[in-house]
Amino acid sequence: MFNLSKKMLLSLAPNHYDINFVAVFSVVFIFLVSKAWRRVTSGKNDIPGRLGLPYLGETISFLSATNSTKGCYDFVRLRRLWYGKWFKTRMFGKIHVFVPNPEGARMVFANDFVHFNKGYVKSMADAVGRKSLLCVPHESHKRIRGLLSDPFSMNSLSKFVKKFDKMLCERLKNLEEGGKSFVVLEFSMKLTFDAMCNMLMSITEESLLRDIERDCTSVSNAMLSIPFMIPGTRYYKGIKARERLMETFREIISRRRSGKESPEDFLQSMLQRDSYPSSEKLDDSEIMDNLLTLIVAGQTTTAAAMMWSVKFLDENREAQDKLREEQLSITRSKPEGASLALEDLNSMSYGSKVVKETLRMSNVLLWFPRVALNDCKIEGFEIKKGWHVNIDATCIHYDPDLYKDPRQFDPSRFDEMQKPYSFIAFGSGPRTCLGMNMAKVTMLVFLHRLTSGYKWTVDDLDVCLEKKAHIPRLRNGCPITLKPI
């Protein structure tokens, strides 16, 4: 009975067009009815989105976006197109909501540690250590952060500015003499790493720096891995690397305590508190876990931002010329060959806007994850205890209601005051980036030396992003050739 031939089927409809029409009509009808049904059955405070199968949800789509050259944010971008600004999804067994606006961001930041906290990820705590700022509970966080903060205040960074400037000038000179193309990302990764190790522990020996860098990279790779101690896995390599790093840090601390060396640096400022009451000092495991945290949190972020500044300035010559003009006027106001001082950075008003615009557009940290500690509401939307709430910095930084022509690199947009929580590249609230000042001065010195000393050509214009990277970076690392001016 169901064995109708194609001919008979066609005879049921006067022509092919009718069949096509009926098919398209049915699909549209089913789509509209199911949409209307979802609207009727879900409350008006429900966040739209697809949770998919239990546990798995949309994990595969997320992983495939992460594994593409468009980058993992493409997963979020597509869902915004399908569901609107607010949407939810399920990944790795957890429900995630992406918070798309300043009002929502304010609510989450203002309730950090109260209604929200960073999600506990075992691999992260195992890799950077349980005493890391990224993992400790509220009370310890407040104490540890308070004690770590002083060396990162603007005033304390003046020695760092001088040292970093000297290091950068030497390296740029070498590249200029070589006259060859080099990859900015490789350059900036090594530069920021060496500068941080110098500032934190006065390490300058090349082979030791490279050993520590290799191990820090393994730790960083292990932070979001599956925590099984199986040889060959990212987790295993990260834990082994951590053991070696802790051994190195322990040796440095013991040399300092024996009085064999006492350079003026971050570590020494922590050890000077040895005789203080326990509430006013960090114990050794707190110092070591946070040395590792600072390197891991500071290197890749700052290096990626430096790379993006080169790319954006290359694409926007007007901004590059304006920046160069400002920086050359600073050079002219100083004796020849003088190094930069912290006070010089205060005259870099356009430079500071270039840094902000670079961070707005590059979104080195795409979103900031939190977990809801209780049932609550954000902007009227119901959030259940245990849901992951991601403050979507990228969506906020590209919102055309907050930034006119958001895809245009325009540092002068920061001439005007921004709406609160519309610029959140360094986060906000009790977890605001601890290295914010250091990152800003590093980028300003870099931009100063680059634009006042050189012009450059980008040698490969490919815009594909690196695969499997959680920090958006160009796949080619932005190769350039310098031309002295």
Ligand code: HEM
């Ligand atoms: C351009 C460079 C940088 C960017 C864009 C950046 C961004 C951020 C953001 C957005 C957060 C908050 C994340 C959240 O709320 O979940 C954060 C936290 C943090 N950053 Fe940075 N960062 C940069 C450079 C640095 C540097 C140079 C250091 C250290 C020397 C550093 C150390 C930290 C630490 C320790 C935290 C955790 C703070 C806490 O939980 O109390 N960052 N960073």
